[in-house]
Amino acid sequence: MNFKCTVFVLCCLVSLTQAKAPWQDKFERAMGKFLDILFEDVKPGLNDEIFRLAALVETMNATLAQTQQKLTKQILDEIEEVKENVNDMQKCTCSKRFWVFHVAVGRYTLNFEQAKQKCIDNGAKIAAPNQLQAAQARGYDQCQAGWLSDGSVRYPITMPRWGCGEGSPGVRSWGKPAKTKTYDVYCFKKPNTQSHNAFERAIDDKDTGGTCFVDRLLEKLSEALAEQQQQQTKQILDKIEEVEEKVDDIRKCTCSERYGVFHLAVGRYTLNFEQAKQICIDNGAVIATVEQLKAAQSFGFDQCSAGWLSDGSVRYPITMPRPGCGGDGPPGIKSWGNPAKTNTYDVYCFKKEKQQQ
Incomplete structure (x- = not known):
């Protein structure tokens, strides 16, 4: 069976896994009737395919459920970790962890000597690269380049974004520029008990550009x-x-590949009864019976075009009723009766497919 057939049968199986409704009993009876009109040598292969697809559906559902559970757990674990860190940070233990803070006067106005002095003015000293690295490892994120004690200019990034450390998290470096150039500065201070409150005020002071982030x-x-x-x-x-x-x-008319019934037209409604029979023959088929069209419809065949059948009636199969195509009524075979055979319509043909090797 081809791929499209497999997808169709899979959809049928999924629908049958739900709680049975009255129409599903009718569907199963129609399926059994359809199987009865197939070649005997086709039935075993089709049944094997159905059982294989049923097992596949069960495996897919189990895999999907496992994936959803794993993803949900991963997100919840991340959220829990964030909550713990945020609770710790909001108590301002951030300053106790790494004691590194950012200081600026405007935007990039401090040369190296002015940067060192600015830290001293804030009761601290200019931070070393390893101190900034330790702060970044604990979550410090600041998108401003600042002087460090070795004469380098760097900034810490934990959440890379456009314009701020695109790539992986870490401490970004602008190298070691001339000490007359101007940037911001990163200071370091581990306060004692007496200076602790003053230090917390310093890192929260908007005038210095410091932040608990x-x-x-x-x-x-x-x-x-x-x-x-x-x-x-x-x-x-x-x-x-x-x-x-x-x-x-x-x-869209892959129906012939699934159950042997297919729709033929030459333009729109141009075939009388005899012409309809002949065009089926020309396509290596015969004009379909009412029973064959019903079996096809029960398998999902939907065609909003009226066509001749072998008993001289004109009908069309609908699985999804919509305005102009079955209206608000139930799915099924819609009939235009038995018109004069000189009238012109399309036609439904039938051809049993050969079992694929």
């Missing part, structure tokens, strides 16, 4: 999680769209 870090992390969820949602929607496209393809 908690709110900014939490905001960036929330944005990252939201972006991750959007990407996962897009992947799921893309998969759904892909399946819908395959279903549409199946409905």
Whole structure:
């Protein structure tokens, strides 16, 4: 059986895994009747395919459930870790962890000597590279380049974004420029008990550009999680769209590949009864019976075009009623009666497919 057939049968199996409704009993009876009109040598292969697809559906459902559980646990673990860190930071233990803070006077106005003095004025000293590295490892994020004690200019990034450390997290370096050039500065101070409150005021002082960075870090992390969820949602929607496209393809006259009934037309409603029979013969088939069209419809064949059948009636199969095609009524075979055989319509032909090797 071809791929489109496999997708169609898979859809049928998924629908049958739900709680049975009255129409599903009718569907199963129609399926049994359809199997009875197939070649005897086709039945075993089709049954094997159905059982194989049923096992595949079960495996896919189990895999999907495991993936969802794993992803949910991963996100919840990350959120829990963030909450713990944020609670710690909001108590201002951030200063106790690494004692590094950013100081600026305007934007990039301090040469190296002025930077060192600015830290002294704040009761601290200019930070060393390893001190800034330790602060970054604990979550410090600041998108401003500042002097360090070795004459280098760097800044710490924990959440890379456009214009601020694109790439992986870490301490970004601008090298060792001339000490007359101007930047901001990173200071370091581990306060004693007496100076602790003064230090906390210093790192929260907006005039110095210092910050405990908690709110900014939490905001960036929330944005990252939201972006991750959007990407996962897009992947799921893309998969759904892909399946819908395959279903549409199946409905567009791949029917002949599944159950032997197919629609033929020359223009729109141009064939009288005798011409309809002949065009089926020309296509290596015969004009379909009412029973064959019903079996095809029960398997999902949907064609909004009236066509001749072997008993001289004019009908068309509908699985998805819509305005102008079955209206608000139930799915089924819609009939235009038995018109004069000189009238012109399309035609439904039938050809048993050979078992594929």
